[in-house]
Amino acid sequence: MSESAAPARPRNSELRRVLRSRLFIAGAIIMLLIFSSAAAAPLLTRYDPVTLDTKHSLLPMSLQHPFGTDELGRDVFARVLYGARISLRVGGLSTLFTAILGVLLGLLAGYYKPVDMVVSRLVDGLMIFPGLILGIMLMAALGPAESNVILAMTILYTPRIIRVVRGSVLELKSMDFIDAARVVGAGDLRILFGHILSNAYAPLIVQVTFGFAWAILTESGMSFLGLGTPPPAPSWGNIIADGRDFIRSAPWLMLFPGASISLAVIGLNFIGDGLRDLLDPRLRNTARRIGTSVG
Amino acid sequence: MSSIPAERLLDIRGLRTHFFTDSGVIRAVDGVDLWVDRREILGVVGESGCGKTMMARSILRIVPKPGRVVAGRIELEGKDLLGLSGAQMRRVRGDAISMIFQEPMVSLNPVYRVGNQIEEILSTHRRALRRAERRERVMELLRMVDIPSPERRVRSYPHELSGGMRQRVVIAMALACGNPRLVIADEPTTALDVTIQAQILDLFKKLQQDLGMSVIMITHDLGVVSETANRVAVMYAGSVVEQAAVRALFETPLHPYTRGLLRSLPRRGRDSRKGRLHTIAGTVPNLLDLPPGCKFFDRCPHALADVCRGTEPALEEAANGHWVRCCRVREIEHEGDPA
Numbered sequence: 001m002s003e004s005a006a007p008a009r010p011r012n013s014e015l016r017r018v019l020r021s022r023l024f025i026a027g028a029i030i031m032l033l034i035f036s037s038a039a040a041a042p043l044l045t046r047y048d049p050v051t052l053d054t055k056h057s058l059l060p061m062s063l064q065h066p067f068g069t070d071e072l073g074r075d076v077f078a079r080v081l082y083g084a085r086i087s088l089r090v091g092g093l094s095t096l097f098t099a100i101l102g103v104l105l106g107l108l109a110g111y112y113k114p115v116d117m118v119v120s121r122l123v124d125g126l127m128i129f130p131g132l133i134l135g136i137m138l139m140a141a142l143g144p145a146e147s148n149v150i151l152a153m154t155i156l157y158t159p160r161i162i163r164v165v166r167g168s169v170l171e172l173k174s175m176d177f178i179d180a181a182r183v184v185g186a187g188d189l190r191i192l193f194g195h196i197l198s199n200a201y202a203p204l205i206v207q208v209t210f211g212f213a214w215a216i217l218t219e220s221g222m223s224f225l226g227l228g229t230p231p232p233a234p235s236w237g238n239i240i241a242d243g244r245d246f247i248r249s250a251p252w253l254m255l256f257p258g259a260s261i262s263l264a265v266i267g268l269n270f271i272g273d274g275l276r277d278l279l280d281p282r283l284r285n286t287a288r289r290i291g292t293s294v295g
Numbered sequence: 296m297s298s299i300p301a302e303r304l305l306d307i308r309g310l311r312t313h314f315f316t317d318s319g320v321i322r323a324v325d326g327v328d329l330w331v332d333r334r335e336i337l338g339v340v341g342e343s344g345c346g347k348t349m350m351a352r353s354i355l356r357i358v359p360k361p362g363r364v365v366a367g368r369i370e371l372e373g374k375d376l377l378g379l380s381g382a383q384m385r386r387v388r389g390d391a392i393s394m395i396f397q398e399p400m401v402s403l404n405p406v407y408r409v410g411n412q413i414e415e416i417l418s419t420h421r422r423a424l425r426r427a428e429r430r431e432r433v434m435e436l437l438r439m440v441d442i443p444s445p446e447r448r449v450r451s452y453p454h455e456l457s458g459g460m461r462q463r464v465v466i467a468m469a470l471a472c473g474n475p476r477l478v479i480a481d482e483p484t485t486a487l488d489v490t491i492q493a494q495i496l497d498l499f500k501k502l503q504q505d506l507g508m509s510v511i512m513i514t515h516d517l518g519v520v521s522e523t524a525n526r527v528a529v530m531y532a533g534s535v536v537e538q539a540a541v542r543a544l545f546e547t548p549l550h551p552y553t554r555g556l557l558r559s560l561p562r563r564g565r566d567s568r569k570g571r572l573h574t575i576a577g578t579v580p581n582l583l584d585l586p587p588g589c590k591f592f593d594r595c596p597h598a599l600a601d602v603c604r605g606t607e608p609a610l611e612e613a614a615n616g617h618w619v620r621c622c623r624v625r626e627i628e629h630e631g632d633p634a
Contacts, residue, residue: 174359175401176396176398176401176402177401177402177403177404177405179357179396179402180394180396180402180403180465180468181404181415182357182388183355183357183388183389183393183394183396184388184389184393184416184419184468184469184471185385185386185387185388185389185390185416185419185420186385186389186415186419187382187385190415190419194415195404195407198404198406198407199404199405199406201406
């Protein structure tokens with residue numbers, strides 16, 4: 001039994017595995033940067049994102065205003081930093097609600113036929129609309145407010161999570177280890193939230209991460225169209241919308257918020273891809289396998 | 296229930312489990328009478344599709360849809376399992392009765408460490424145990440099933456273990472609660488290679504004796520049965536056609552199907568020189584459309600249309616402890632089979 005040494009500290013090797021995943025680390029660094037600069041916005045700039053200063057409108061990039069100023073003289077750097085707060089908050093909260101709702105409904109739909117009848121028809125009904133169109137419809141009906149944006153995004157993205165989770169459940173519930181769990185006395189709840197969910201994590205977390213990226217992008221898109229977070233709040237989409245009249249004369253108005261959106265989306269996608277590899281226990285480092293056993 | 300002798304653990308009478316499909320009713324289990332005494336290993340043999348597994352699943356009430364138990368009684372220690380509520384049944388599963396599946400590859404949750412997987416059963420059935428006590432019990436179980444260096448294996452994922460190791464873990468899970476009265480093993484060694492198979496069977500027998508539990512060993516391997524079981528039940532097309540002590544069954548098989556089965560085994564000596572194995576003519580009847588009367592009628596060398604076609608014979612005691620489901624058992628008992 002002594003062919004290969006067992007790892008002395010398995011926790012360390014787990015950590016090393018995470019650190020070796022370049023994609024995940026790159027994504028994590030990007031997101032950490034965005035999150036921390038959003039959190040530290042008041043320390044990074046002395047300008048207020050909404051205070052008007054028409055005397056200094058449309059200034060180009062300078063030390064005073066690293067990203068320049070907009071039509072109404074607001075510092076774009078400050079607006080992008082504070083905008084990150086809004087974009088991350090809207091994206092994060094809608095992703096959180098999406099995940100909770102999607103997991104719950106997806107699990108139930110995959111496991112109980114009658115629930116599936118109702119939930120899947122609803123999901124089909126929502127998915128026939130192109131995302132943005134449905135978003136516009138919802139915002140028009142709900143009226144402009146940040147909470148309504150979060151609600152609309154949750155309605156938009158939940159069907160996708162439901163589908164992913166439901167698919168996993170359908171695949172998993174006929175597996176022998178589910179029967180084996182039932183045979184040793186596990187009830188429906190334990191089977192659903194223990195055995196099935198634990199095996200559906202990988203696709204779920206990946207989908208949720210991509211959902212976060214999608215939410216940031218869609219929120220910006222809707223704000224750009226004037227249906228997202230209502231101005232003057234500086235969501236990234238709003239800043240771009242404000243700058244579109246000056247794309248030739250003052251391109252920095254759109255460049256920096258646009259770059260921020262891209263960066264956040266790239267970061268989250270990296271994390272999602274990295275997690276996809278990291279979360280599959282079957283892909284775990286083979287060196288960790290304890291020597292082959294007899295019998 | 297005073298009608299049940301004291302040593303009887305499980306008593307199945309007239310069990311029928313049918314599947315209601317679009318193309319008709321499949322009578323997967325169709326009149327099983329079977330019993331298991333305490334501290335006994337009952338072998339259940341029969342070819343694929345004869346209802347062995349569905350019979351086992353019926354006992355634990357985990358028949359997959361669209362199947363369900365439509366008739367019969369399954370009494371464990373005098374209590375009818377079919378009459379229990381869902382919650383009561385859950386308390387029986389994994390505690391009084393456990394089941395071991397054929398494929399150790401897929402009967403463990405791939406994302407749980409094996410230790411946690413065993414521990415989970417304890418937290419279901421032995422709520423009073425504290426975490427440390429549960430851990431202790433898990434190690435004890437791994438040692439009991441002869442897993443080397445259990446302190447390391449307890450943290451392994453199922454894919455890190457070999458097939459034999461995995462089956463040992465599965466056995467440990469079946470015994471986790473410490474007081475199993477019946478373990479149903481559904482082809483526990485079929486997926487393993489021969490040497491490991493022998494080790495697992497030995498372990499099984501040892502544990503069965505140590506813990507004083509009863510075992511239903513489902514297999515299509517007569518060799519496994521002759522080595523491990525005390526009694527054997529032979530199943531054919533959803534019902535038990537013969538049930539007897541191992542020796543009696545192998546030495547004086549009474550049902551024509553059992554005779555055919557035993558004659559199909561390769562033997563050293565006279566049969567091997569002939570170079571061909573005996574086969575039972577014909578195929579298993581379609582479970583969607585079973586003929587009236589004896590289910591073995593079409594393939595039976597002793598069948599007589601006016602005797603066997605009518606009503607299905609009952610499982611009757613032909614000799615002491617030797618039960619057969621055949622109309623002509625008295626007449627053919629001392630007759631050889633036509634070639």
